[in-house]
Amino acid sequence: MTELEIHQPDFETLLQYLKRNRGFDFTGYKRNSVMRRVEKRMSDIGVEGYSHYVDYLEVHPEEFSQLFNTILINVTAFFRDPAAWDFIRDEVIQRIIVTKGLDDPIRIWSAGCASGEEAYTLAMLLAEALGFERFRDRVKIYATDIDEEALTEARQASYTAREVIGVPAEYLERYFERSASRYVFHKDLRRAVIFGRHDLIQDAPISRIDLLVCRNAMMYFNAEIQSKILARLHFALSDTGYLFLGKAEMLFTHSNLFTPVDLKLRVFNKVMKGTLRDRLLLMTQTGSEEDVDHLTDHVQMREIVFETGPIAQIVIGLTGMLALANDRARNLFRLSHRDMNRPLQDLEISYRPVELRSCIEQAYNERRVVVVKDVPWPPAPGETGFLDVQVVPLQDNAGSILGAAVTFTDVTRFKQLQGELLEANRELETAYEELQSTNEELETTNEELQSTVEELETTNEELQSTNEELETMNEELQSTNEELQTMNEEMRHSSGDFKRANTFLGAILSSMRGGVVVLDNNLEVQIWNSKAEELWGLRSEEVQNKHFFSLDIGLPVDRLKPSIRACLSGSLSSFEDTIEATNRRGKAIICKVTCTTLINGEDLFGVIMVME
Structure with missing residues (x-):
């Protein structure tokens, strides 16, 4: 445990x-980096202390997603570092194609693919x-990441104009389809890219990879x-x-595993490690104790499979x-x-049930x-039995002979089944005539099915026609939009004109000599x-939307009620009256009131009153 971990038990x-x-196992991540990002997330939600943050996660499970997005910084782009991708295109991919047969599969792995730009670049x-x-x-391109949200986005293969800036114009036109404001990767080529969750620390690696891209992970x-x-x-x-790594990653301490092809661009070749035993030993040396136990169990299982196999098998050394x-x-x-490590020629099995030495010599020579x-x-x-004997030459990666494996397969039951099969064939000949009649009926049914297929094709044409009509409707909707x-x-x-008219009306009302009051029907x-x-x-x-007769002003409004109500009922279009009143200063005045509907x-909307 590091000194930092000792002083941060709550973080552990x-x-x-x-x-x-x-x-998600982040114990293998650099502590300073992970702590910095966790503290940033805690600051965003206002939580202090790692123990309090654990309590917060218990109550708010949706916070896990935000935390992982903060820790797993998914920074990627199409053709990121163009010079490196030019080298991959002109050198690495060409070498892979040359070393492969015309029909051999090509397997690519984009580890830590984030939102998929790197996989689609490949x-x-x-x-x-x-x-x-x-x-x-x-x-086949295998694109993996530990972040499920990033994988979901990658599977959509849909990007904004800003996200495809790095794609050359000819590639953008050839490999993307424009959909609204987004660019969608070519559907046929998309099927060759297989996305899946994979933890580089815990999960078993994908095998037989020709190009492995793991940049800045x-x-x-x-x-x-x-x-x-x-x-x-x-x-x-x-x-x-x-192996194609990112700019920030080096392999100086692992030169026994990889050799540089272009060190500046971080492109490496795999260093051959010989046999499967060497490769397992390598995994054992660099893995955890759990990995060692797993590989030991693996070897033991291989030995048990050989020992308990249902077919007799021996191995002869060179x-x-x-x-x-x-x-x-x-x-x-x-x-x-006790017969192990004895010369084959000293054993009965060398000539019974078959002359093995000549068969082994033939397998070695040919x-x-x-x-x-x-x-x-x-x-x-007193019983009759038969064996099939198969001699397989064992060769290493360089093609050198190591020995021979001999298997003895009991085919007694197979021979019996062959006899039973001959008898069954005779019975089948009788049944064939009956099947011939049935075949004629099937031909009739086939014609009916053919007719059905033609009807389905007609229906398909109608559907295509309907699709064209829908496209036309879409264009019309676009025009309507x-x-x-x-x-x-x-x-x-019009809104501007209304504002100007409203301003004009306000100027008129402000410039009138008398007080103007407009009442609605209520x-x-x-x-x-x-x-x-x-x-x-x-x-x-103060008076907006208030009942006029409830206002506390110096005008005796009770006197005006009958006339105003007559105007609102339509029985009177206007009236004029002179009333003694008191203004806001308490001075007695004579007020002339003119009311018009x-x-x-x-339609009658209300009345307008002018008071002078």
Whole structure:
């Protein structure tokens, strides 16, 4: 445990909580980097202290997503670092194609793919090199990440104009379709890109990879975890595979695994490690104790599978010694453990049930599998049995002969089944005539099915026609949308005219000599000009929407009620009256009141009163 971890037990508790409850193991990440990002997220939501943040996660499970997005910075782009991608296109991809057969599959792995730009960049370069048809037939691109939200976005293959800035114009036109304001990657090529969640620390690597792209993902981990991940990447690559890292990552301390192709651009070749045993040893040396136990179990399982196999099998070394014999072979040919490492020529199995030494010599010379069929071998006294003997030459990666594996397959039951099959064939000949009649009926049914297919084709044409009509309707809707936008512009102009008219009306009301009051049908005040404010001492906002007869002003409104109500009922169009009143200063005045109905056509909206 580092000094920082000793002084931050609450932070270690938080990391263990994330691992236990969400399956994300950040204990291998660089502590300073992870702590900085966690503290940023805690600051954003106003939580102090790691223990309090654990409590917050318990109550707010949706916070996990925001925290992981903060820790797992998904920074990526199309053709990021163009010089490096030019080298991948002109050198690496061309070398991979040359070393492969015309029909051999090409396997690519984008580890830490984030939102998918890197994986689709690889797809475009390979499609350019191979052509669309060969690309679809031969290429598989595995794009993995630990962030499920990023993978969901990547599967959509839809990007904004800003996100595709790095894509060359000819690629953008050839490999993307414009949809509204977004660019969608070519659907046929998209099928070759397989997205999936993968943890570089915990999950087993994908195998037989020709090009592995893992850019700026390992820089977040400590040295121990980096070493473990590099061993997994080495295991994943094919013998001629390439590794493409980010600018911030180096392999100086792992030169025994990879050799630079272009150190400046961070492109490396895999260093051959020989046999499977060497590769497993490498994984053991760079993995955890759990990995060691796993690989040990793996080797033990291989040995158990050989020992308990249902088919008798022996292995002969290049020097002619009996190296291995499984349990089935020892019982069948009466071999014991003392016979191991004895010369084959000293054992009965060398000539019974078949002359093995000549078969092994033939397999060595011709470097191919030699098979001897139907060799008599009674399973018990008085019984008849047969074996198929297969001799397989064992070769290392360089093609050198290491020995031979011999398998003895019991085909007694197969021979019996052959006899039963002959009898069954005779019975089938009788049944064939009956089937002939049935075949004629099926032909009639086939004609009916053909007719149905033609009807379905007609229906398909109708559907295509309907689709064209829908496209036409879409164009009409687009035109309608443009018309609505034009109408919106006109409404904005009308709004300006309305504001000017309103200003003009306010100027008129302010310039009149008398107080002007407009009442609606409910006798509620709608307009109260500045002269009315000066006359009665009430501001416009104080009387707005108030009942006129409830206002406390120096005008005896009770006297006006009958005449105003007559105007509102339509029985009187206007009236004029002179009334003694008291203004806002308490001075007695003689007020002349003129009341006129507000009418638009046949509709009566209220009354307007002028008080002088």
